[in-house]
Amino acid sequence: MTNAVEQENIKVIVFQLADKEYAIPVSHVQGIEKLMHITRVPKTAKYVKGVINLRGVVTPIVDLRERFELPISEHEETTRIIIISLEDMEVGFVVDSANDVIDIPASAIEPQPEVVGSLEEEFISGVAKVEKRLLILLHLEKVLNPLK
Amino acid sequence: MEVNQYLEMFIEESKEHLQACSEHLLELEKNPDDLAIVGEIFRSAHTLKGMSATMGFEDLADLTHKMENVLDAIRNEKIHVTPEILDVVFESVDHLEEMVMDIANGGDGKRDVSSTVAQLKRIELGEEAVPEVVATVEAPVVESVLEYDSFEQTVISQSSEQGFNAFEISVTLREDCLLKAARVFMVFEILEKDGDVIKSSPTVEKLEDEQFDQKFYVAFVTKETAEDMQKKLMKVSEVEEVVVTTIDQKKFSEREYEVQQEVAATATAVVEVEATPAKAEAASNPAKAATPAKADKAHAPVGNKTIRVNIERLDILMNLFEELVIDRGRLQSIATEVNHGELNETVERMSRVMGDLQTIILTMRMVPVETVFNRFPKMIRQLSRDLNKKINLEIIGAETELDRTVIDEIGDPLVHLIRNSVDHGIENPTARRAKGKPEEGTVVLRAYHSGNYVFIEIEDDGAGINREKVLAKAISKGIVTQEQSYSMSDKQINELILASGFSTADVISDVSGRGVGLDVVKTTIESLGGNISIESTQDVGSIFSIQLPLTLSIISVMLVEIEKEIYAIPLSSIIETSIIRSSEIMNAHNQKVIDFRGKVVPLVFLEEIFEVPSKEPQDEEFHSVVIVRKGEKLAGLVVDSFIGQQEIVLKSLGNYLTNIFAISGATILGNGKVALIVDCNALIK
Numbered sequence: 001m002t003n004a005v006e007q008e009n010i011k012v013i014v015f016q017l018a019d020k021e022y023a024i025p026v027s028h029v030q031g032i033e034k035l036m037h038i039t040r041v042p043k044t045a046k047y048v049k050g051v052i053n054l055r056g057v058v059t060p061i062v063d064l065r066e067r068f069e070l071p072i073s074e075h076e077e078t079t080r081i082i083i084i085s086l087e088d089m090e091v092g093f094v095v096d097s098a099n100d101v102i103d104i105p106a107s108a109i110e111p112q113p114e115v116v117g118s119l120e121e122e123f124i125s126g127v128a129k130v131e132k133r134l135l136i137l138l139h140l141e142k143v144l145n146p147l148k
Numbered sequence: 149m150e151v152n153q154y155l156e157m158f159i160e161e162s163k164e165h166l167q168a169c170s171e172h173l174l175e176l177e178k179n180p181d182d183l184a185i186v187g188e189i190f191r192s193a194h195t196l197k198g199m200s201a202t203m204g205f206e207d208l209a210d211l212t213h214k215m216e217n218v219l220d221a222i223r224n225e226k227i228h229v230t231p232e233i234l235d236v237v238f239e240s241v242d243h244l245e246e247m248v249m250d251i252a253n254g255g256d257g258k259r260d261v262s263s264t265v266a267q268l269k270r271i272e273l274g275e276e277a278v279p280e281v282v283a284t285v286e287a288p289v290v291e292s293v294l295e296y297d298s299f300e301q302t303v304i305s306q307s308s309e310q311g312f313n314a315f316e317i318s319v320t321l322r323e324d325c326l327l328k329a330a331r332v333f334m335v336f337e338i339l340e341k342d343g344d345v346i347k348s349s350p351t352v353e354k355l356e357d358e359q360f361d362q363k364f365y366v367a368f369v370t371k372e373t374a375e376d377m378q379k380k381l382m383k384v385s386e387v388e389e390v391v392v393t394t395i396d397q398k399k400f401s402e403r404e405y406e407v408q409q410e411v412a413a414t415a416t417a418v419v420e421v422e423a424t425p426a427k428a429e430a431a432s433n434p435a436k437a438a439t440p441a442k443a444d445k446a447h448a449p450v451g452n453k454t455i456r457v458n459i460e461r462l463d464i465l466m467n468l469f470e471e472l473v474i475d476r477g478r479l480q481s482i483a484t485e486v487n488h489g490e491l492n493e494t495v496e497r498m499s500r501v502m503g504d505l506q507t508i509i510l511t512m513r514m515v516p517v518e519t520v521f522n523r524f525p526k527m528i529r530q531l532s533r534d535l536n537k538k539i540n541l542e543i544i545g546a547e548t549e550l551d552r553t554v555i556d557e558i559g560d561p562l563v564h565l566i567r568n569s570v571d572h573g574i575e576n577p578t579a580r581r582a583k584g585k586p587e588e589g590t591v592v593l594r595a596y597h598s599g600n601y602v603f604i605e606i607e608d609d610g611a612g613i614n615r616e617k618v619l620a621k622a623i624s625k626g627i628v629t630q631e632q633s634y635s636m637s638d639k640q641i642n643e644l645i646l647a648s649g650f651s652t653a654d655v656i657s658d659v660s661g662r663g664v665g666l667d668v669v670k671t672t673i674e675s676l677g678g679n680i681s682i683e684s685t686q687d688v689g690s691i692f693s694i695q696l697p698l699t700l701s702i703i704s705v706m707l708v709e710i711e712k713e714i715y716a717i718p719l720s721s722i723i724e725t726s727i728i729r730s731s732e733i734m735n736a737h738n739q740k741v742i743d744f745r746g747k748v749v750p751l752v753f754l755e756e757i758f759e760v761p762s763k764e765p766q767d768e769e770f771h772s773v774v775i776v777r778k779g780e781k782l783a784g785l786v787v788d789s790f791i792g793q794q795e796i797v798l799k800s801l802g803n804y805l806t807n808i809f810a811i812s813g814a815t816i817l818g819n820g821k822v823a824l825i826v827d828c829n830a831l832i833k
Binding site for chain 2: 037039040041042043044048050051052053056057058059060087088089090091144
């Protein structure tokens with residue numbers, strides 16, 4: 001993530017979670033999947049929904065709403081799984097919807113403002129303001145960290 | 149020259165040649181007079197030299213060249229084999245191995261070998277001081293070049309009774325002889341016109357492949373006289389010298405009476421001997437097998453056709469096949485739903501073909517354990533020198549095959565166990581003599597198949613495990629309590645040495661007491677789905693027995709249903725399934741148990757363990773139970789219903805979800821959903 005900032009423009013996937021928009025650099029995204037059957041894995045953290053069969057690869061799924069302790073909502077037609085690859089891990093994030101792929105100029109990214117003040121604060125690497133939209137850039141290592 | 153594309157092949161072949169060198173060196177150490185072995189080593193070294201020079205690894209070529217000089221001198225009987233010389237040659241082979249490893253790891257194969265080179269030089273020069281002495285020694289050697297096994301002796305004595313003469317003929321070709329094989333053929337043609345060739349050294353195959361220098365030996369029976377034969381053979385061009393000597397039958401006449409009754413068998417064999425020299429070799433092979441030492445010597449390369457395949461491609465093949473297995477499962481479940489006659493037939497046929505395909509792919513990935521075992525003779529040799537112990541290593545069943553993934557992992561644990569046996573097991577010669585055992589200790593490394601498992605055993609006739617010492621240590625280290633120790637069986641006590649934080653040697657030695665302990669061995673073997681057990685009798689010896697699955701990637705499981713979730717239980721740990729009534733469940737210390745064939749078996753309710761979301765607890769009259777085992781302990785896993793048995797492909801849960809309680813992995817079912825595999829070992833305490 002830090003090296004992404006050094007570039008002129010970074011391409012990000014924008015997704016919706018509750019009432020906010022978040023962004024993940026495209027370089028970490030393997031694909032976006034529709035919701036499919038998730039097999040529950042017992043005795044794991046609450047936000048680990050289980051595993052899916054992603055074209056023959058067993059992939060763990062994390063519900064980002066639960067990870068950020070946001071109010072839980074029913075899965076809907078727009079619900080998507082974003083497959084992330086980080087180091088040697090592949091994990092799917094359940095999000096409300098995946099909206100867009102856009103370029104953010106590196107200059108538009110600011111360090112995380114202190115005022116956000118919620119639990120998700122620690123998972124944020126910065127915010128970007130693009131045409132009146134406020135995008136929250138996720139710190140993927142921290143999102144996935146506690147289970148490593 | 150662009151050599152990169154050959155690099156991989158070069159490294160592989162170099163390793164093979166070096167392995168051959170060390171194997172033959174060990175053999176040579178046992179039979180220092182056997183020059184045929186020296187020839188083998190020389191050839192390997194020679195090829196290695198050629199290859200490394202071509203590839204531009206000068207240091208490698210140079211050291212090989214120096215080693216080759218010494219070998220050449222031995223081969224030409226200018227130097228005699230002594231343990232000191234062998235030490236130096238072993239050292240050179242070690243250096244060469246290091247160099248090749250360096251090259252394999254991307255290095256340039258450079259290494260400081262000056263002291264070894266100096267030693268090799270000294271050995272090589274040492275011979276020049278006494279050339280005259282050697283020359284006189286050479287003549288009598290000719291007489292005893294060929295050795296005969298009982299079968300060949302019989303043939304020789306039988307034929308002499310019928311008025312044939314038995315000769316040993318040595319033929320020397322000119323040094324500039326170009327078509328050695330052709331000359332050999334001509335010599336054999338002359339010989340076969342006048343009599344029968346009984347044996348040759350080197351073997352006929354090797355002679356035909358020109359795998360010899362200038363000289364070869366033939367044992368021959370004929371009615372002609374020695375002079376006539378010599379003259380006839382000298383007519384073959386490019387033959388420098390022919391020496392015909394009569395075979396001294398007195399040497400083996402004492403055996404004759406034993407073999408009288410074999411006359412009939414011999415008669416047919418002689419017919420075969422006449423047919424072709426190659427067949428003669430084949431006919432005499434079974435006879436040789438009776439005396440293993442000689443059989444080894446005559447061991448000809450087996451003419452199996454093989455190709456080299458990059459292991460990566462096999463892995464890809466395996467992955468693709470795994471995909472197919474998953475699709476087969478899907479097809480099968482669709483076919484059952486649709487229930488269409490022709491479809492069912494086709495799916496069934498496909499399943500059968502895939503079964504065969506699976507066997508072939510799995511056997512293709514099988515590698516003989518030899519690839520792991522072959523580094524041990526040298527290791528034992530080194531260890532016995534370091535520790536001043538006399539140790540004989542016996543390897544049995546090196547041809548036993550195991551999946552490559554298992555082979556890759558099993559090497560280190562075995563090294564550890566063998567070091568342990570040699571260091572802690574085998575006593576030093578003085579102690580052994582005091583106990584009335586032979587000074588030389590024996591370590592047996594044994595591998596064999598049994599069912600779906602491969603067993604590897606390491607047996608030593610050493611001190612065995614000292615029960616009291618182990619217990620005292622375990623108590624002092626807090627591994628067990630005093631109270632627990634009273635109720636422990638011998639086997640349990642033996643297995644304490646595998647517990648973490650355990651090391652019984654009073655003095656930490658360089659060999660095995662590195663503080664790592666045997667617990668690493670246990671962990672590695674268990675991670676491979678295997679098992680290790682120890683049997684030991686004090687002062688008699690110990691056996692470490694490792695049980696390993698044949699393959700890791702495709703396993704048979706029993707699918708069970710708990711509420712709406714499906715779990716897979718490996719068949720290897722299931723003993724049987726059973727349906728029990730609620731009234732049969734008893735309570736013992738808050739633990740529900742059942743009486744299963746006279747044994748009290750604790751019940752594990754998977755629904756509770758796996759926290760399966762269920763609507764409401766309902767009291768059912770009957771419960772489905774899967775009886776599983778871990779070693780000798782049993783447990784009954786209570787599930788909702790059994791689905792059936794299936795072959796599945798083992799998949800890992802990835803690097804994010806690790807160490808999940810009682811789940812060893814996952815698989816993909818016919819309907820495309822993921823099912824988790826239950827780790828029975830974790831459920832039984």
